Amino acid sequence: MTLKESLWLTLASLGTGSLLGIFSLLKSPFNVIASLLAMMIAIYYFRNFERKGLRIGYVVVAILYYIVFLFMVSVYKYNQLDLTLM
Helix, strand or coil, X not given: CCHHHHHHHHHHHHHHHHHHHHHHHCCHHHHHHHHHHHHHHHXXXXXXXXXXXXXXXXXXXXXXXXXXXXXXXXXXXXXXXXXXXX
């Protein structure tokens, strides 16, 4: 794997994972936009990188970024709660 391929893998999977996280948090008209953008990134990546290993890596890393994104949003929302009752 070259440096260019690894940078594209990181950038595309970060974008896709973040957009999928946004998709799961937003309401109806806006989540469609997020899912379409994620699909466009995936189509672009799959069209330009045809090796099976890069495609599998893209899917795996995008799922990991999705989980990390949701975890970070959950931690942020938890810290915003008023915990004076405790």
